[in-house]
Amino acid sequence: MATSTAPLRPIARDEVAKHNKPGDIWVVVDSIVYDLSKFAAMHPGGEAVLLDEDIAGKDTTTVFFGLHRHEVLLRPQYARLRIGQIQGEKQRIRTPQPGDLSRVPYGEPTWLNPAFKTPYYNDSHRRLQAEFRKFVDEVILPDALVKEDNGKAPSKEVEQAMADKLVNHMRLGPGKHLHGLVLMGGVKGEEFDFFHEMIVTQELARMPTRGYSSGLGTGVFLGLSPVMNFAKEPLRSRVIDEVLTGKKVMCLAITEAFAGSDVAGMKCRATRSADGKYWTINGTKKWITAGRYADYILLACKTYNGDGPDGQVTTFLVERSEGLETKPIPTTYSAAAGTAYVTFDNVKVPAENQIGPEGRGLYIIFSNFNHERWYMCCAVSRGARQIVQECLLWAAQRDVFGKPLLAQPVIRQKLAGMIAKTEAMQSWVENVTYQMCNMDYALQAKHLAGPISFLKMQITHWTGEITDEAVQIFGGRGLTKTGMGKYIEHYQRTRKFDAVLGGAEEVLGDLGVRQAMKFMPDDQRL
Template identity: 25%
Template structure:
């Protein structure tokens, strides 16, 4: 099935990326997981290899490649035993930079997008708030015009790369009385006075820097507004399809990694005079998960192909994330069980995989929110439209 979407060039890219990750990243993973800090040199190396510019214009140092190169990028990042490291990379490249490319003017693209592609600047997308969660329209952070500046006040939380970042892409209300029609998007340098970032202590994604950020009378120039004032909610919704597909691809890839590792373990682990891959109950459990994972992959690839053609796939992306993250959690849970006591040990990958995977049904819109979005589309016949 993958041959429908992946060419020989995609597979050569996969091999190159895999070799790079095992040479340059894997030797540092355990240190980064323990310290919770990914050293900046690796961002520069990713930039030098062109990995941050996969889908961005050549004018800014990118390669302008199709979305299946992105799929390869995401899948391979899930197979090096640190979803936290993976999150830092894709949140920079596909959350913050997506907005720079889509809504940033030429100045912003030259000063921020180009250095981001080169790995010289790190970005973070700031949408979620302490009291908002998945309720984007309910955000309280505001931006008020004051002469030649906007003054931003408020807070954001669960922000990936929130401490590492050199710049934030911030959603704030410029007209609170208009609800979701009063949200705008801004570029904010992290060295601007009035910003404070506090690192959060998490169950998983330990290598990733996740922060709560406070904006206290932060002044930015009017030209740091991205796109049109009041269109922020539409921009966010427009890009959620890509974010949800990223989360879905991450989920099927980590589940596949867990399954492959576990099947190999079962072929060597002996009990009662035979390897445990000969026990019917265990075999059937594995093939059930393999079937679910393969279904998710096929669906996810089909949705990516449509998005790559410019189609608006909000329903399919929402379904993909909802299903794939659930399948991944269930598969990894059972894979850990197959290792018995060893599955509970940190020296084996399943313990970390279980913790890291648990964020899947939460980040990028909780499963509960996704079900309600789908309910409106399927039951109430609501027709979501792309931003114009």
Template identity: 35%
Template sequence: MATQQSLQNFSEEDVAKHGTEESLWIVIDGGVYDLTSFQNEHPGGKKILKRVAGKDASKMFWKYHNAGILKKYTPKLQIGAIGSAAPVVQEKEADAPAAPVAVVESSTAKELFEQYGDMVPFADPNWYQGYSTAYLNASHVALRDEVRAWVDAEIEPFVGEWDEKKEVPAEIYKEMGRRGYLAGALGVHYPVEYTDIRPKCVAPEQWDHFHEMILTDEITRAGSGGLVWNLLGGYGIGAPPVVKFATPETKQRVLPGLLAGDKRICLCITEPDAGSDVANLTTSAKLTPDGKHYIVNGEKKWITNGIWADYFTVAVRTGGEGMSGVSLLLLEKTMPGLNVRRMDCSGVWSSGTTYVTFEDVKVPVENLIGKENQGFKVIMTNFNHERLGIIIQATRFSRVCYEESMKYAHKRRTFGKRLIDHPVIRAKLANMAIKIEATYNWLENMVFQTCSMSEQEAMYRLGGAIAGLKAQSTQTFEFCAREAAQIFGGLSYSRGGQGGKVERLYREVRAYAIPGGSEEIMLDLAVRQSLRVHQALGAKL
């Protein structure tokens, strides 16, 4: 993709002539920036800028800022570059989709794609870096390139601001719909029957679980759990039950708006006294004497996206105790008696975590999702998709912690040498890398299995393994966040700046270790479920 504006070449002498408050230029990594009109906006004030006016400010800039700040202001402030240096511009020629360079002939099909990204070892999956893959094809590469270009230009530079404001602009969510990303994030086929929107670089009939994995992974690379949950969290777990189990009339009425990004949805299962213990939830739904409505009373807690949702996929008790008395209903924001309030949490600030209350909410029986008293089965079909999403995010966040640490270790000097030259730092990075790669390779295999099995078979055979992988991914995330914080030192304890991503992600570890099934429950389920399946398959114990 070509650059959006023509940038001039300057000499250092040219820049030196602009060292006053009336005309203030600086150089950062070879790029020339005119900060004359920016002085009053600079968070550190004019004085800091005056110190570097007309000079190369690279060292001072990187002392206080991360790459996201440069990405954010480059389109507004860059006017050129020093000499023939390649200018740091807002869009790169390399943003065009990479084409496959070879297909290795073998009895097992393998693809080999061009090198992509910054080529920091282990900072991206190795198929980005010129290694072969047996799972992916050119359509996956094209989607990766498309999503990364969008995230780099329109999302990553702003996530810190959005996090502080506790909200992602509605336009970003709407763009997810326009690009076809929402329709591809349901853990099912691409639902062409409910939308005319099509992905730009992937035919709907080609769309598979790897495309969804890549979409989630590249958005997660921005380094904000609040962002990912805002765009994919409530939607990715609230909408699939509607797609799979709602009545045809409900689907036709609800899904087009959801897939386009015009409407939003959330999943309401967790209650103040019923988190992982779904079978014992207490929110009630009682039929009216005429049998035309359910009257819903109760409350739900920690509901992602609830403050913005138009629709609420709600687990209710319609029968007796235990799982056999649970049903699922679709409630709507306009229904009297449904109230929401924002919750303040440790992390994922821009995700819209919500406390939802139901006071005599009147719901048409046509809004039943699935069959009455069989909602627990519907909920169970949702778990593999939800947990895989968490695994993808936790694994990429681990990479973000690692990549930020690796790059910082090459800049920061202590005791007369760079951090990367200290064996103890290299050991930290190595331990992060081996955990990340082990987790990612298991993830790829699980996604491949979901592509190879029916949904019913995958739910039965993969539930245990995915539960175990969910625990492994969040433990890896916690380890990498801690090690990254140690490498960044005090910079990881203050919001913003070079350690901003690490600080934010460290706060968000628990938001991944607990939702979707806590690590303790996942580890127990991994063994129990896998044993049950393999005993049925003939395991000799």
């Protein structure tokens, strides 16, 4: 329960009622008595608002929670205004604690509800979820809220804490890199599966800091995976160690102003030196997440004068060096994402930094697309659930026309559609995740490219509809960057990233149908 830092004296409601004049204003919020006499002059709405007949000297719990989030009461400057507690009463509003599960209906996926059974999760998944959520709430979220606002990169302390807790290892997904390790929740590396990875992804996605979250370690599973699978030694071991231990930050650079979903249309080029010892890279990349502060860039570009066919895509690991420049790109995301425009002006890259065979860059890039898109589905579906929770809480505590918003049939209808879509998302994600746990890479590439494409297309489309409905439920507050609807505004402002990144909805829909066409039987007719 929310508590004050010092014992509060009991106060009768009759005594509170006497303090309802200019310069002498008391109010009650959730049984706690606040003296607003001196604060009134600093109140954003002015003293006149506090002197309203329904506020000064009254129990303003309903009024307060129709205007302010609970977190306001926990701020030190407001906590100091507490002078007592209504005699014989206790607080009813619970202060969430780090690691808590939501008790709001549909605030958690069903597998976290003890009343529901699941074929997918076991005790190791529950232990990981419990410990990792507490870690996110206590270590990452405070930094995320600050950096999302000021646009700076995640702090080195958080990045190091994540490395120390082997979070970077887990974000790479299941594999031999985890063998012999004991992960959070006591999970053995050998038992870590895609459901464990989904838990890590979805717990991070709970944070209402989408720019910060996007820039926090996404280079690990986007850029490091190709290095782990295709780089040669000793480069492979050195880079893996530096990134996983938090010493270096990595990003993936594919997109250009010239080539977005059309990956093969890129113009950035690498030319091999006459002695074959290095490559010279020239060109640009655009909208590169974490590019502003990355130490390593996993780069895809066209190669020329090499042993392979000219103009084919090849991948390289590029370290920050002379001729490499990154500039911030302002987007609807927070600048904490580190979104950058990257220029390569005669950047020299050692031949051993070539990742995989020359001309096989598209294969290397595409080999990670399923995993990248699946990750986005996990994250976006969890973000949608956060929106539903915000709307349910708001509709329950906001009074209009003398009744809670939830009493309005039109609001219940909107919530019904939002909840149904959110539950459908999670069920589909879990089904695909189960297939990933039971297919090797070759089978995943053959059978899951289409379903994952459809999954991402539908999830981002539904999330767009959910955020639109959320704005309608919150009204003007859903368009305001502070206050009750700040997270709704945040998701509404940033949701189009999901519909574009990793493949635009239209491109993925077409890809899914083309994948289905490969399996159309010749012997079937209407």
